[in-house]
Amino acid sequence: MLRILLIDDNPNDRLIAVRQLKREFADLKVEQVAIADELAQALERGQFDLVITDYQLRWSNGLEVLRAIKTRYPDCPVIMFTNSGTQEVAVEAMKSGLDDYVVKSPQHYVRLTAAVRSALERAVARQKAVNLEVRFQTLLNRLNVGIYRATIDGSLLECNPAFLRLLGLGTLPEGPASRLIELYFQPEDYAQLIEQLRENGEVRDREMQLRRADGSLIWVRVSKTFTKIDGITIIDGLIEDISDRKQVELEREQLLSREQVARMEAEAEKQNYSLLSEASRLLVSSLDYRTTLAKLANLVVPTLADCCFIDIVETNLTVFEEPVVAAATPDIEALVLLLRRHYFASAEADFGVRKVLRTLEPELVTDVPNAFLPLIRQDAELRRLMRQIEVQSYIIVPLVARDRKLGAITWLTTQPNHSYSMIDLAMAQALAQRAATAIDNAQLYQQSLDANRIKDEFLAVLSHEIRTPLNPILGWAKLLRSKKLDEKKTAFALETIERNAQLQTKLIEDLLDISRILRGKLNLNVCPVDLATIIRAAMETVRLSAEAKSIQIHSELDSVVCQVFGDAGRLQQVVWNLLSNAIKFTPEGGQVEIYLEQDDSQAQILVKDTGKGISPDFLPYVFDTFRQADSATTRKFGGLGLGLAIVRYLVEMHGGTVLAESSGEGQGATFIINLPMILSELQVSSKESEATTANASVFAGLQILVVDDDPDSLELVTFILEQYGATVRALSSATETLAAIAQLKPDFLVSDIGMPEMDGYMLLRQIRSLSPEQGGRIPAIALTAYASEGDEQQALSVGFQAHIAKPIDPAQLVATITNIVQKSRGKGEG
Missing domain, CATH: 3.30.450.20 (PAS domain)
Structure with missing residues (x-):
């Protein structure tokens, strides 16, 4: 659940902000603050993930609020949503730790949700970086080495x-x-x-x-x-x-004169201790964890097992890497791998590796033939394998580090009359603990290498992409200065210089956009935008590059799709980037298709091509900044790998989503954009209109008392209910309400909770103490900013039929009243 603290003393502005946020975030809880005491209480509780504050407040200003929040919760993102700030205020706020500054105007409302999402993503990224540094330092501090x-x-x-x-x-x-x-x-x-x-x-x-x-x-x-x-x-x-080991070795040397049994026991203990010591040395000697685990498996075999296999899994526990295996003989290895595939690592089995990973409990089977007897009788393949390998006992131990399930180690013995004991299990767990730490360290190290590699590859590509257009620009410029070119060559030289200068300009614009994105400084000029016009303009921009490769661009633009709120220039940049990308990766004579369709309340843009496609391995990273599927010096396609990252960010700033689909390399690619349409608001209005007609019979002649000490909220609820045909009496205090009930005998009560002198709870208790003839059973709804589960329970316990949290949804208010009235009339008729 996303918890937002909204600080604004204007109830209408709070209502607008909450409705805008709820369109974007489904699982949302907003705590509203309108006065200084409420802010103090909220800061004391601290139960919020992000803060949105106005600048001009009756009791303070946004800068003071920002500093108060950052003093107590320095990592909490804060967004200033205001129409009363200045550039100086914005600069001062940013210096004090503000995450974003959004102008409070209709064309910027869509920016609020984008700002919230961006601030939360930055906060998560900062926390991940801090956590990674803490984990590394913790690991370093906890090592016994x-x-x-x-x-x-x-x-x-x-x-x-x-x-x-x-x-x-x-x-x-x-x-x-x-x-x-x-x-x-x-x-x-x-x-x-x-x-x-x-x-x-x-x-x-x-x-x-x-x-x-x-x-x-x-x-x-x-x-x-x-x-x-x-x-x-x-x-x-x-x-x-290694003092303990040296001491053990010294003590064992002194026991050589004991009986043979004692010598053998001492030797076994020595081997176990030495094995743990050797395993520890192996596991810290290399960050190539598969090579290290192979050495560990060969250390276990044949001293402790006839076969050892180690499974490494991804976090979803469904994808297993190829296991690391060591066995006493090649025959045993082949048979054990069959046994593992069909039984020990089978998704259907209620034992084995998957069960151990699910429960994190080790599995020790001391007598396999008897334990597997029911299964052996039913399964001929298992019967054949067990006859060939004759497994006597096995141990499976999970590999866990930092609460992450990494895999499992399995030991098997085929020695007759040999069963693993609890001592063997303890040994396996000790090895597993060391192995899990080694795997985790290696994976963390690999992640850091990948990040550095991506950065280095990007810098190399950047250098290449900037220098490449410079070569013809400088070369033809020098030839022009020589004045030895004829008119035709001069025109060709100028065209080449212009084309390459435009390429370099595009590179610089992409870099500047990414810089603005990373700093949260990219802003939108929002207004109603016709997507069909945007798409046609983008198609015209790429027409020449498509014709140069004989690529056909097929378009189907649904005229029914209405407008969206957005920045026309940035939306055209999104479509242009996708079309350019499609043309770039489509071979000569290919085809690019673009569609504009309506999907429920969303405008959907699809860009399809018949080009290079995207490999399944790279598909999850296609929108990542600085990521390219091919960054080698032999790569066929130029560019910095920034275009799709910019596309995703711009689409999300408009409250939309973008995703990529591809069946694989050579299979083409499809990019799908969804943007909220202005039509969705009209549809909501239409639905509300339908609800008005459907509920007209319920509200016709219905007399409703509405009580709220906030005049703006009182006027809003009154207007909504009168639109549905109700007769509404608006009151501003509980005392007036008691008098009105006695005088008017109304049909329904809508009451605020937080009111001076007598709150809504006290009001309803007094009403419920009246006789039915005096109005004691009047249906009532609590309409309040006190929106916790406990507040709802308290409202129901004093006699309210329903509890609706502010800011209100008109449709919810009407539907609730309709439902209560219909039930009440049904009882009366019965």
């Missing part, structure tokens, strides 16, 4: 808490940090480390002793690499405490 960065002379630059704990330090010592790290190593060991670093550029898994701050010695495993940062050589180091 010491991580540090130092200069070549041993001066510590940064480290995680685990590194300080290894040294026995609570905080870094004061004073010079030079040669700090060297002080904690044995002199010979540290000299060898540095020498090996200079020779090879890295040190892997060197085991040595570290002297801690209290003088005690611990065993550590050290890995170091050289890194160049701004020309300076930096050492990145990992240090892992």
Whole structure:
């Protein structure tokens, strides 16, 4: 649910803003503030996701409100929606953290919903960036492995808490940090480390002793690499405490004289401990998680299992990557993969990988032949597989990191009379925990690489696209200066210069548009716009480029489709971008189609082509900024990959949606735009007119009391009910209402709740204490800005038949009254 705090002391402006917002956001709750006390209470509760405030308020101004909100909720988006501000006010507000500034006028109402959506998206993006940074820092802080960065002379630059704990330090010592790290190593060991670093550029898994701050010695495993940062050589180091393992090894050496059974048990325990230690080393040694998991699976086999497979899944848990598999023999691997595909990872099975991922509970089966016996009897294929592989016991453990389900690890043993135990399960869970962390780290790292790659590719393409038109411009300009060209060549040169200058102008305009979009500074000049005219103008603009490739543009523009509120220039830019894109990716002799149709209350524009199409992998990213399906130097089609991103943003600013469809490469593409029509308002009016006619018999002669201390709200409700044929008596206090009920004996009551001296609850309690002859059973509706579920329950409990929250929907008010009156008359007739 989207929760918006609306601060405006003009009830009509609040009504308009809420109705505009409800058209865009279905699951919406608006808390309205009209006075200073209500704002103070709202700020105390803090139950809102975004704030919309007027500038000129009776008790304050929008700048003071903005500062009050940002002081308590610095991350909450704030939009100023006003007709009384100035450019200076807007600038000052932006400096104070305002997210957007929307002029309060009919042609800008559509901008309000776009501003809200943009502000929320920016807030989400900021929060994601903060969360990602926090997760990285949390991961670094929680690792038991010491991580540090130092200069070549041993001066510590940064480290995680685990590194300080290894040294026995609570905080870094004061004073010079030079040669700090060297002080904690044995002199010979540290000299060898540095020498090996200079020779090879890295040190892997060197085991040595570290002297801690209290003088005690611990065993550590050290890995170091050289890194160049701004020309300076930096050492990145990992240090892992292996003292427990060394102690275990030492103790086991002392038990060699014990009986054979004791030696075997000790050896098994040693293997498990060593395996965990080795697994930890493997999992932090590489960010290629599939290679790392393959090594982990081969570590499990054959020590702990005859076969191990690791499933990695996407977040929807339906798409499995190809599993990582290790098996004692190729035959076992082939059979286990069949068993996995049909049973352990089957979507229909009530056991196995999918169940473990669904419940996050590990699965341990100690006696597979007996456990599977009912299924084996029913399934001949399973019977055949089980005879060939003879699985005795298995364990499946989920891979979970940061509450994300990443996959599962499965162990199987085919050894006769061998069953996995709870000790084995604990071992599997320990490995799974380490593996999940490694996968999560690798995926986070890959995401950062992808983001950097996209940025680098875009900059490379930008350089190419800007330089390409410069070449003919500068070349032909120099030839023109030589004055050696004849008239025909001079005309050709000028045409070439003009065409390439226009290309470069378009690139710059796209970049400026993206810059405005990213800064939230792109504004619309809104007025009624005829889409058919817009489309024809865009078609004329691209006509020459289509004719140059012998591409036919077929159009069907429905004349019934009425106007939309929008910026004519920006809407033409949207259609032009889509048509240009279609022509660009359609081969010579192809066809581009554009349609304008009506879909319910939406105007729908479809642009289809017979061109290159979009691959399924790229389709979800087609509207992303700086994304291109092909950014290689060998790419066939130019451009910056900004056009479709601009299309999406402009369409959404107009309150519409855009989506892309394609059956794949070579299958063409279709882009579909939906925009709200002005006709939808007329349709609403038409429906209200129909409702007026249908309900005329109910309201004819109906005498209604309306009580509200706010004169604007009182006038609005009175006007609505009189339009439907009711006789309305408008009152401004509860006291007047009690007197009117006694005198007029009205048929219906519509009452506000928040009124001075006597509120709506107190009023209805007094009415319900009257006899039926005195009006004690008059049907009543609570019409109020107190709109929570608790307010509704309280209204019903005191005797109101219904509760309607402000701002009112006239159709809802009329329908509610009609329903209550019809029920009341039905009871009377019965």
